[in-house]
Amino acid sequence: MSHALRVFFVGGRISYRALFNWISPGMYITTMLGSPLFQILFFTYLGRYAGGQSDDFFIVGNAVQVSAMAGIYGMVMGIANERQFGTLSPLLATPANRLAVFAGRGLPFIVNGLAVSTFGFLSAWALLDFSPDPSVLPALAVVVTITVVSCTALGALIGSIGLRARDVFFAANLVYFLMLLFCGVNIDVSDLPGWMEAVGRAIPLTHGIEAAREIVDGAALADVAGLLATEAAIGAVYAVAAYGLFRLFEAEGRRRASLETY
Structure with a gap:
């Protein structure tokens, strides 16, 4: 168990640090903080x-x-x-616990997502006179945390598909921006056409946003327990599917000697 936990934490940290071999801090800050800031400002003023x-x-x-x-x-x-950088085969050649390897990669991005969302709320407080009652902040933090974990599970599913697909980054872009449309970010999900509402309620974010809005309006955490349970359940389904694909593509890649082929 201690070895698996070490793989989970240390492996996730090293994987996250590896991104900065090609992402400069300036690019990272602009993407992760600048873009969200202007998105919040744009849609609020609109x-x-x-x-x-x-x-x-x-x-x-x-x-x-x-x-x-x-x-x-x-x-x-x-x-x-x-796979793209040629490190998949050495990684899968190790006897490390696969669940720890897979899940550990999500932890830094969960923390990262929480930081981005916190920055967004603070920016709204500073620039848009957003001032919720301080008593709702702990409940809001719980809602955002569950939502971030659920979205990370969806990202893991798309990433697992990338172990076999040729260009998964197009799919990631498509999914991210479609979430703006389907998840009730700027239009109440109940106002969407029926088929769009059905899609939105089957993916992460939708129920988390609904719960966050109710919390800011003064609802207690118990009042949004159903929404949070649904958000968590959706995230769990995507996480299980992602891990299943990860193991399937690993087994198929070994059998066909195609772990890193395109």
């Missing part, structure tokens, strides 16, 4: 102009959604880049 919802509706929706950037893109790079 919402003010349209006059359909309050500022809090757009601030909460976008501040939670930007956390998916780390979960989706980060996990795709953390898994699929092993």
Whole structure:
């Protein structure tokens, strides 16, 4: 167990650090902080102009959604880049616990997603007069944490597909931006066409955003327990599917000697 935990924590940290062999700090800060900031500002001011919802509706929706950037893109790079950079075969040649190897890659991106979402809320407080009651902040933190974990599970699924697909980064971009449309970030999910609402409720983020909005409006954590349970269950389904694909593609890659072929 201690060896598996070491693989989980140390392996995840090393995998995260490896990203900075090709991502400069300037690029990282611009992408992970600059882009979310302007997204929150843009949609909040657009919402003010349209006059359909309050500022809090757009601030909460976008501040939670930007956390998916780390979960989706980060996990795709953390898994699929092993194949692209030629390190997949040495990694899978080790006797390390596969679940620890796989799950450990998600921990840094969960922390990263929480940091991005926190930055988004703080920016809204500083620039958009977003001022929820301080008593709701612990519950809001719980909601955002569950949502980030769920989004990271979706990113792990896409990353696992990248162990076989030729260009998974297009899929990651597509999924991330479609979440803006399907998950009720700027349009209430109940106002979407029926098929879009059904899709949105089957993917991470949707129920987390609903719960976060209710918390900011003054609801207690117990009042959104159903939404959080649904969000966690969706994340668990994606996580199990992601790990299943990871093991399947590992076995198929060994059998066909195609772990790193394109």
